[in-house]
Amino acid sequence: TVLDPDPERTTQREVRVPPGVPVFDAASWNGIAIDSTCGGHGTCHKCKVRVEGSTPITRHDVKTFTREQLDDGWRLACLVQATRDLAVDVPPLTTRPKAATVGVGRQVILRPAVQKRYVELDEPSLADQRPDIDRLLAAIDDLEPVPDLHVLRRLPTVLRAADFKVTAVIVDEALVDVEPGDTTDVRYAIAYDLGTTTVVATLLDLALGTPVAVASMLNKQQPFGGDVITRISATMMDPETLPRLQQAASATLAELAAQVCAEGEVDPRHVYEVAVAGNATMTALVLGIDPEPLGVAPFVMATSQPAAVLATDVGLDLHPRARVAFFPALGAYVGGDIVAGMLATGMDRDKRVRLFIDVGTNCEIVVSDGDRILSTAAPAGPAFEGGAIKCGMRAADGAIEVVRLGDDVQLGVIGDVEPKGLCGSGLVDAVAELAKVGLLDGTGRFVPDAQAPTIAPALADRLTRIGEERVFVLHRPHADAPPEECVVLSQRDVRELQFAKAAISTGWTLLLEELGLEHKDVQQVLMAGSFGSYISPASAVRIGLVPKLPVLRIVSAGNVAGEGAKMALLSIRERAGAEALLEEVTYVELSDRADFNDRFVEQLGFGG
Numbered sequence: 286t287v288l289d290p291d292p293e294r295t296t297q298r299e300v301r302v303p304p305g306v307p308v309f310d311a312a313s314w315n316g317i318a319i320d321s322t323c324g325g326h327g328t329c330h331k332c333k334v335r336v337e338g339s340t341p342i343t344r345h346d347v348k349t350f351t352r353e354q355l356d357d358g359w360r361l362a363c364l365v366q367a368t369r370d371l372a373v374d375v376p377p378l379t380t381r382p383k384a385a386t387v388g389v390g391r392q393v394i395l396r397p398a399v400q401k402r403y404v405e406l407d408e409p410s411l412a413d414q415r416p417d418i419d420r421l422l423a424a425i426d427d428l429e430p431v432p433d434l435h436v437l438r439r440l441p442t443v444l445r446a447a448d449f450k451v452t453a454v455i456v457d458e459a460l461v462d463v464e465p466g467d468t469t470d471v472r473y474a475i476a477y478d479l480g481t482t483t484v485v486a487t488l489l490d491l492a493l494g495t496p497v498a499v500a501s502m503l504n505k506q507q508p509f510g511g512d513v514i515t516r517i518s519a520t521m522m523d524p525e526t527l528p529r530l531q532q533a534a535s536a537t538l539a540e541l542a543a544q545v546c547a548e549g550e551v552d553p554r555h556v557y558e559v560a561v562a563g564n565a566t567m568t569a570l571v572l573g574i575d576p577e578p579l580g581v582a583p584f585v586m587a588t589s590q591p592a593a594v595l596a597t598d599v600g601l602d603l604h605p606r607a608r609v610a611f612f613p614a615l616g617a618y619v620g621g622d623i624v625a626g627m628l629a630t631g632m633d634r635d636k637r638v639r640l641f642i643d644v645g646t647n648c649e650i651v652v653s654d655g656d657r658i659l660s661t662a663a664p665a666g667p668a669f670e671g672g673a674i675k676c677g678m679r680a681a682d683g684a685i686e687v688v689r690l691g692d693d694v695q696l697g698v699i700g701d702v703e704p705k706g707l708c709g710s711g712l713v714d715a716v717a718e719l720a721k722v723g724l725l726d727g728t729g730r731f732v733p734d735a736q737a738p739t740i741a742p743a744l745a746d747r748l749t750r751i752g753e754e755r756v757f758v759l760h761r762p763h764a765d766a767p768p769e770e771c772v773v774l775s776q777r778d779v780r781e782l783q784f785a786k787a788a789i790s791t792g793w794t795l796l797l798e799e800l801g802l803e804h805k806d807v808q809q810v811l812m813a814g815s816f817g818s819y820i821s822p823a824s825a826v827r828i829g830l831v832p833k834l835p836v837l838r839i840v841s842a843g844n845v846a847g848e849g850a851k852m853a854l855l856s857i858r859e860r861a862g863a864e865a866l867l868e869e870v871t872y873v874e875l876s877d878r879a880d881f882n883d884r885f886v887e888q889l890g891f892g893g
């Protein structure tokens with residue numbers, strides 16, 4: 286999807302989102318603000334954008350736009366789905382919002398922890414010799430902030446240089462700075478999704494509640510291992526590794542902060558708060574806390590919520606008193622990123638039966654029946670990240686992400702370049718499509734060579750061997766390329782995916798049973814995370830990764846950890862909601878259940 290915002294406000298941006306995501310969400314997730322007061326529900330008629338090319342017209346569009354505007358491509362952004370590459374013009378905001386739309390259609394009333402108050406103070410005199418700080422605090426006595434030393438050091442000079450016309454900066458209940466003149470409109474924060482693989486930073490304008498810039502990069506801890514277990518093991522083998530991992534995480538956060546501030550043309554000193562949503566291991570490592578107890582039974586965290594952390598403690602050069610708010614974690618394997626995801630998807634606010642799945646090496650699963658919320662973690666292994674897959678790769682240029690089988694093989698490739706390998710969503714698609722056309726049987730085995738031509742004549746010649754192993758050729762670089770030079774799906778790859786999906790489906794099956802529910806009772810499935818969001822709902826249903834439900838009930842939720850972090854910065858009420866989740870959610874340990882293995886084996890097949 287290509288979003289082309291107003292060139293005066295920012296340059297042209299190209300972003301990639303899961304297919305079917307509304308343009309409104311696609312923009313919001315990528316730091317592009319679109320007018321709205323309804324939160325993307327199609328009722329405020331404010332989210333006007335111009336879409337190039339033919340786009341369906343809804344009845345809401347007809348009510349909102351003139352015939353000429355409709356012909357010119359004007360549509361309501363929350364009602365346009367990105368099912369193909371789109372070029373979209375986004376006009377600048379026309380209203381000063383009181384609320385922001387974040388997460389999955391969540392409308393957040395702006396109430397950030399960062400407050401600014403402009404005051405014009407009476408100058409001292411022999412008749413009024415109150416201390417400077419008392420003079421300032423009296424003017425903002427409704428906020429009752431506690432001044433810190435940083436303020437006291439600056440106060441006498443700033444007050445006199447600015448003729449006693451200053452802006453007080455309050456974060457939570459602390460008076461952290463005093464700035465000359467009226468700077469009430471200048472207040473920013475950075476929301477981080479601190480992933481094991483990828484880290485995403487969003488710079489937020491707290492006065493408007495809008496994203497200013499977004500940047501992402503691979504976590505610099507990658508060289509120490511691809512998943513949390515290898516990184517924990519690395520610290521156990523060499524005591525020098527922990528400080529190096531901490532330094533790598535800090536460097537990642539700092540580089541992203543510099544990028545978003547540069548792109549948003551914001552002075553880093555005006556960033557007063559940071560929120561971090563990360564799993565328990567990433568949180569421990571960025572703080573330099575020994576992660577070993579997280580990696581060995583009984584899997585214990587040093588703290589479920591680190592308190593009183595300053596940005597400087599994690600190597601960030603922002604406002605010198607900027608705070609870091611970490612999301613609370615439910616357990617060693619259901620961390621702050623998942624609590625942030627629950628906040629962003631409103632798992633605690635919805636009366637429907639909902640299933641939340643964050644697909645990854647460690648897959649987190651949450652089920653709510655509108656009353657109780659249960660969570661668990663399932664070790665899915667590296668298949669979704671392309672690990673242990675013959676032609677597996679990350680979702681980067683050249684990765685096959687969509688596979689359709691019919692009379693031929695149709696592939697969707699990231700970056701529209703020559704296919705180089707298969708990423709997680711492509712793997713799920715490939716297996717689901719092979720099962721659909723009948724080349725994989727219900728147990729996940731390729732059908733015998735002799736049967737393939739009758740089952741799928743147009744595809745049978747793609748079923749071949751590399752050595753002893755049977756493979757299906759997805760892409761041949763040229764007509765006579767031997768299978769070794771092709772992008773293939775192997776029998777072992779299918780097995781890897783079966784193990785991964787069985788771990789996940791065993792998890793949600795057992796959680797549903799705990800709540801006395803069946804698969805068909807689930808009213809919405811939220812597929813979250815950088816892998817889950819891109820998996821085709823139809824393929825996920827076909828292989829049994831999610832319950833067998835109509836695909837419309839399966840929703841791509843996007844980067845919900847980052848969205849939750851944004852919510853925490855925009856509203857202290859939402860932040861309190863995240864903390865309340867610690868009490869509301871019950872963690873269910875599955876690994877010690879006697880029936881786990883039997884259930885796992887039941888889930889291995891594709892169910893016909």
Ligand code: FES
Pocket residue numbers: 309320321322323324325326327328329330331332361362363364
């Ligand atoms: Fe309100 Fe689209 S966001 S109508």
